[in-house]
Amino acid sequence: MTLGTSPEIDSAIHTVGLSKAYGAVRAVDDLSMTVPRGEIFGFLGPNGAGKTTSVKLLTGLSNPTSGKAWLLGKPVGDVPTRGRIGYLPELFRYQGWMSAVEVLRLHCELADVPMGRRKTEIEQALVLVGLADRANDKVITFSKGMQQRLGLGVSLLGKPDLVFLDEPTSALDPVGRKEVRDIIVELRSRGITVFLNSHLLSEVQQVCDRVAVIDRGRVVAQGTMAELLGAGEIRIQVTDLDEAGMQAIAPFGQAFRSDEWLTVVGVAPERVPDLIAELVRLGARVHAVERGRQTLEERFIQLLERP
């Protein structure tokens, strides 16, 4: 491997066979993925899928049972690299006896933010997460949502290159969620890679460039949002199509019929005209064709369907 071409070095995150077992529970099972730099990566899965465990493995809070991982080109656990990483835990708690400013100041020191930059960084963080007017209040007086905002501010100190956000809007109201989505998009524009853990499909669909869907510790699908949703479905209103015709179109995708409507799942977009031509060739009469708008939610449910 030459320098500058290996995924370990180039990507923001690269994992190979990362696994974590808690006794009999395989919380993370053979996770192999690559997160390119500068993208928003959605890590999507139902409760208990292994999202938080994956983030803890990546941040070095927990040790893998097997497998390897690299962050920003360095193996997980490399201490200087941690200075370039931000983290908002799912369980966000900050020193209740400190004020918001003091918590931020502490994390500036911890993250080795140069003395001269601390004041501006803290002010910017407070404004960004909307806590400027509560800066000097004790954290213990904060609502859950405010603490989560503070946590987001903390994770952005020191101009990190990679930020892990574990369910960053779990305690926020709809307005707060929108604000956080905007912040995430803004981070990407600054070239920051965002690893977003979420079970909120709309959130992920709105901001992520790339998604991995995890279920029971295993990645069941990953790719760009277009790739994931691209395996779309086509609905065709058709008459005069017999059983043999149904058989003949099987290579295009899974076909279902309900009265006059034929649904074909998994048709690549560029093959849709071919499918229609084939139907016509078979002697069927096509009345209407529409693209099934598969949402991430439908795709998600489909992926998690248990046989």
Add this chain to the structure above:
Amino acid sequence: MKKILLFAKLTMREAVRKKLIWVLGGLTLLVLVLSAIGLNRLVETGMKGQSESDILQATSFILILIMFAYSFVLALSAVFITVPSIAGEMETGTALAILTRPVSRAQFLLGKWVGLVVLTATYVTVASLAEFVVVNLTTGYTPPHPLMFIGFMVAETVVILSLALLVSTRMAPIAGGVIVLGGFMLAWMGGVAVSLGRQFNVDALITGGTITRMLLPTDGMWKGAVYSLEPAALIAMARAQGADGIGNFPFFSLSPPSAAYVAWTGAWIVGILALAIRSFRHREI
């Protein structure tokens, strides 16, 4: 090193902010005032007219009793400050955001330890000196080795605090606290067992007690503290009454701990810290 100091300062600030220090300080002030009143009464009325050496003996013994109670409070406070400061931060999640920063777990743990040791040493020094001053003003008595007393008292607290730190890397706050205090009581009983064993020539008691003294050198350090408070006359009298060895009481010791035992205690603290760091490194958070 910078990060260790950062955590040390943080720990100290937390103790001050959370008013733990003030509670302890208030309690100490109360003891100081009560002992001033009590000793004054003793000298002015209770023992008026008795010989100077009798008064000196009584005073030194009362001082030892006060300090004995005080050493218990100190141990309790050390445990209740130390255990939550690690185990609690893990449980609540405060540690999550901290330990993903460019700091090692050893720095985090050592920083806490340094902060707690500085707090302990400051507090023990101030409170002990204040009590000595009170005793001196009321009775004219000064214990023979006040600085040695402070040293042993700090050492005893550092021993218990280090154990609490080790335990808290693995256990939940309450369970951890109970275990360390249980150990502290056992070590104290071990000291009593050795005394009894010596007195009545029961080897099993001496062996058992000696083992606990090695496993947890809190009582051993207390014996050094007690010895530092005993006037020579009191020791001579005890000798004349036939006591021997390390003493026949939790409130008395005929000799200070040996240099070897003090060295063992130092090594013990270092060893426990090393174990704590090891344990904490492997801890899943």
